[in-house]
Amino acid sequence: MLETPHVAVGIAIATKFPNPWIAIPLAFASHFLLDKVPHWNPHLYTETQKNGRPSKNSTTIAIVDIATALAIGSIFAYKSLPDIQMAVLILACSLASVLSDVIKYPYYYFHLRQEWLVKWVNFERSIQVDTKSVFWGIVTQGLVIAASMWWIL
Numbered sequence: 485m486l487e488t489p490h491v492a493v494g495i496a497i498a499t500k501f502p503n504p505w506i507a508i509p510l511a512f513a514s515h516f517l518l519d520k521v522p523h524w525n526p527h528l529y530t531e532t533q534k535n536g537r538p539s540k541n542s543t544t545i546a547i548v549d550i551a552t553a554l555a556i557g558s559i560f561a562y563k564s565l566p567d568i569q570m571a572v573l574i575l576a577c578s579l580a581s582v583l584s585d586v587i588k589y590p591y592y593y594f595h596l597r598q599e600w601l602v603k604w605v606n607f608e609r610s611i612q613v614d615t616k617s618v619f620w621g622i623v624t625q626g627l628v629i630a631a632s633m634w635w636i637l
Contacts, residue, residue, distance in 0.1 A: 485523040485612075487553040487582045489625045490515055492632035494581030495560045498574045499636050511577035515584045518628065522613045524621020528592045529609055538592050553582065560636070584608060 494511040501507040526542035538546070557578035564570040579586075590596040591605050615621035 485518050485521065485628075486525065486549045486625055487585060488549055488556065489523075489628040489632070490518055490581040490585070491553040491557050491578045492629045493518060494577040494579075495557060495574055496632040496635045497581075498570070498577035499560075499564075502570065502573065504573055504576065507573055507577050508580045511580040512583060515581055516611060519608070519611050520613050521624055521628065522615045522621065523624050524615055524618050525612070528588075529605065532592050536595075543593075553578070 493514045497511045497514060498507050501510060526538065526545045528538045528542055528546070531538045531542055557575060561571040561574040561578075564574055585608070587601070588605050588608060591601050615624070
C-alpha cells in the first residue's frame with residue numbers, strides 16, 4: 485500500500501486514542517492489517533531485482549506519495565496546535581504507520597543487503613495483497629483515506 489493511506493489511518497488512530505502507549509503500537513500494527521487490503525504499489529522489489537534499482541517512474545510515484553503523506557501528517561499536526569502533545573502524537577503515529585515500509589528504502593535505493601534487511605523485505609512482500617488492476621488498487625487506497633478522514637472528522 486502507498487504511504488499516504490497508512491499515514492491517514494495513523495492520524496485517525498492518534499486522534500481517537502490519545503494515549504501514546506496505545507496509539508503508537510496501534511498505528512504500527514495497522515500497517516500490517518492495511519497491507520492485507522488489496523491494493524496497488526509501484527513494483528520496487530521486482531524492478532530492483534530486474535534492473536538493480538527501481539525505475540524512474542516508480543521513484544517519482546514514491547516521492548509524490550511520501551511528500552503527500554508528510555504534508556497530510558504535518559497539516560493535521562499543525563491543526564492540533566496548541567495541543568503540543570497531540571501534534572507530537574499525530575507525527576509519531578504517522579511515522580509508526582509507515583515505519584515498516586521506510587525500513588525497506590535503503591534496500592531499494594542504497595543497495596544495502598544486510599541479512600536482517602533482506603529478511604524484512606521478504607517478509608513485507610509476503611504479506612502484501614496486490615490487485616491485478618491498477619484502478620481497483622488505487623480505489624481501495626482512496627477508500628482507506630476517505631474512511632480515515634471521516635473517522636477523524
